[in-house]
Amino acid sequence: MPVGLKPLSVLHPVAGVRLGTARAGIRKPGRRDLVVMEISPGAHCAAVFTQNAFCAAPVVLARNHLAQAAPRYLLINTGNANAGTGAQGLRDAGACCAALAGLAGCAANEVLPFSTGVIGEPLPVEKIVQGLPEAYAGLGGMGWEDAAHGIMTTDTAPKGVSRQFTLHSHPVTITGIAKGSGMIRPDMATMLAFIATDAAVAPELLQRCLHEAARLSFNRITVDGDTSTNDACVLIATGKSTLPCVTDSASAVYQTLASAITEICVELAQAIVRDGEGATKFIIIEVSGGANEEECARAAYAIAHSPLVKTAFFASDPNWGRILAAVGRAGIGDLDLERVSIHLDEACIVQNGARAPDYTEEQGREIMRRAEIAVRVDLKRGAHGVTVWTCDFSYDYVRINAEYRT
């Protein structure tokens, strides 16, 4: 059960984007596992990919295609990651792109491939090719919800966010979907996210906007510290809105649009953590008072990745010593632990590096029973801060990942 994840709200169509899905039986029969996104001519696409040196064939090919041509189609399959598949994997990804290009009458390098699922098994190209006509025939502007289902793997719920608002009297829509629930950590993870707006944005500005949004959202979540081979996040600007093309990063219109896109990415990123494998709690970790952002992130991830902290959250055990120990081992030079304070929600649990005098176990236990808990650490060394979102570590995490391939 995802933690505090709201049911999917209406995902508004974005002019210039059509989506279609199919049940191609890639891994399990009867499951929506193939998604095609069509992008109108003239749109711009920005993308960020996994930082893992072991990146999957579709990531390699998508990067190549993106450098060669403006994408007209995104082709996404679940059930098989096409990773660790060597030269054959590249050929297989290429064959799928070529098959969609043949149906659609475009060039193969106008198709970007995305795969997620089991690593190291050959991509079932034939099943994907056979499923393509159904997905292609079903292309429509209302396909976002089905697509949100179609990109799921161990996700227990679809993830999507949509906003409509007015910018300088022009209506603008942003809609995004995402998947991912394990192998999630900073610098992208086993996650795919596809966000589209009908605003027109100059290509370099669009890429900048996506980088900034990903830095504050998808790169600030962690479930288990593992980075996947297949992560990708795509931001599409179709330019179908009547809003004039956004070209100036200092303009109010860019700031507003970029903020909205970042908010959507944050909401999608949090949805991924809320549905983290085995998650029973949603944990917000705010580290402030750092001399720089980097050391705040080190402390935040040391907490977020600690199995001892995560199992304590699972057990609703206010074991604040484990949190302090994680800060202590984060490798922050000259850290004076005796100045550090830590809050759990409204309660100060650590003051000057020791248990706060007014803190009681009862207070801690009451807070630890909540489904959403904020851990706020003040390093008292400077003015920088970082927020990271994570979840607890439960029996079900072990079960899900022990049984994943069986």
Next chain:
Amino acid sequence: MPVGLKPLSVLHPVAGVRLGTARAGIRKPGRRDLVVMEISPGAHCAAVFTQNAFCAAPVVLARNHLAQAAPRYLLINTGNANAGTGAQGLRDAGACCAALAGLAGCAANEVLPFSTGVIGEPLPVEKIVQGLPEAYAGLGGMGWEDAAHGIMTTDTAPKGVSRQFTLHSHPVTITGIAKGSGMIRPDMATMLAFIATDAAVAPELLQRCLHEAARLSFNRITVDGDTSTNDACVLIATGKSTLPCVTDSASAVYQTLASAITEICVELAQAIVRDGEGATKFIIIEVSGGANEEECARAAYAIAHSPLVKTAFFASDPNWGRILAAVGRAGIGDLDLERVSIHLDEACIVQNGARAPDYTEEQGREIMRRAEIAVRVDLKRGAHGVTVWTCDFSYDYVRINAEYRT
């Protein structure tokens, strides 16, 4: 159940060291939880402590005392770590040292305190002080086995190693005990280890010997990536053997003695992992072919810390993609994944960055069912290598750490 951990063999007395224990009821009644080690005058002690910036009161005090005087007594309690206890914690540790000094007729700074157990609760000084006479009265050369029991926390079995051999016709004994099973990672962890020899070794050489031994043993194990606040490892050289004092690091006698001490530390370190919280498998990770030792260690720990790899071992699932993905995210610059090979025991599972052509799932499954498995990664970039020992990640790890304080 520890994985492949042999029952405690005979722990030979070391002339110049006497041990006594007591049941002080520190955390649970009836449990041996207090250990006193007496060191004869003229002995030398070397020590290494946790690198965690959040270090416990006994660690602070032990470091201070060690700088002031040659230790005559080690005082070890389990059940309470006296960590995160601020100024009161230092006073409490000092009071325990003073109480033992009073019994023994030495100075308080000739006592080194060690604590392990729950963080953040006040040390029950009165119980410790009340238990001291029993432990002191029981001091004897045969007390190693009881002491091995007396330092356990979540350990399911005592850990001790003992060797007797002849050096230049002089008989020499080395005996060591250790504890620790969670919060274990490089740079020391929740572990305590006490090793003594009757050889005489010059102080600076003894410290060097311990550093090198710890680097290749206790600093090469990891259970969950967490570093504790209380780690300590002490090496005592009493000089009671007839062997002349070892003063030259280039001498054959030093090399032989240092090798034996390293071997004992490796065996104790491996025992800690074999008894890792919830461990069902003992995993040896050998990374070779690195351009330097540091990058080999990065790759080895990326594998050893990956919850996805560890749950796959628990499930006996030969999910080699997770191992390769962990290598890929280790942050090794310019790593060419397409040259990497990976073996599981005798089977080559990854060749040139993809599944080895001859590898079969059946072969992988057969190997993964073994209780001890070696993962050998060849980076094919250079001549350096590192070996790390770890265990798998099971339901029981979650249970033990979720229930630890209840």
